[in-house]
Amino acid sequence: MHNLIVPSLVLLLTAAVIFGGQAFNESRLDDHIAESIATALDTRDAVEVTAMHEVNKGYGICGTYRLAGGESAAFFYNKANEHLALGSDSRRYRNNCRTP
Numbered sequence: 001m002h003n004l005i006v007p008s009l010v011l012l013l014t015a016a017v018i019f020g021g022q023a024f025n026e027s028r029l030d031d032h033i034a035e036s037i038a039t040a041l042d043t044r045d046a047v048e049v050t051a052m053h054e055v056n057k058g059y060g061i062c063g064t065y066r067l068a069g070g071e072s073a074a075f076f077y078n079k080a081n082e083h084l085a086l087g088s089d090s091r092r093y094r095n096n097c098r099t100p
Helices: 002-041 091-096
Strands: 046-057 061-069 070-076 083-086
Touching: 002 046, 002 061, 002 070, 002 083, 046 070, 061 091, 070 091, 083 091
Parallel strands: none
Antiparallel strands: 046 061, 061 070, 070 083
């Protein structure tokens, strides 16, 4: 019985570390995108990032952002080179986020 408990605990701990780390990185990515948008807009207002979904096999993120009290607008963020495109009329957004 003891021979099954230790490997099981190690397996559960490993799984918790892996999946917990992924969730933590995704949270940090949201914050990084919000900071990038605030920098691009040259504002200190809080930026809320919502409706995000991955595109291009996980290398890009499409979503919407909103400044405090403002309307929502679209963005595309390339995770590979950290390029940000704001607005649904930008070429990068159209090429990566719009469905044909």
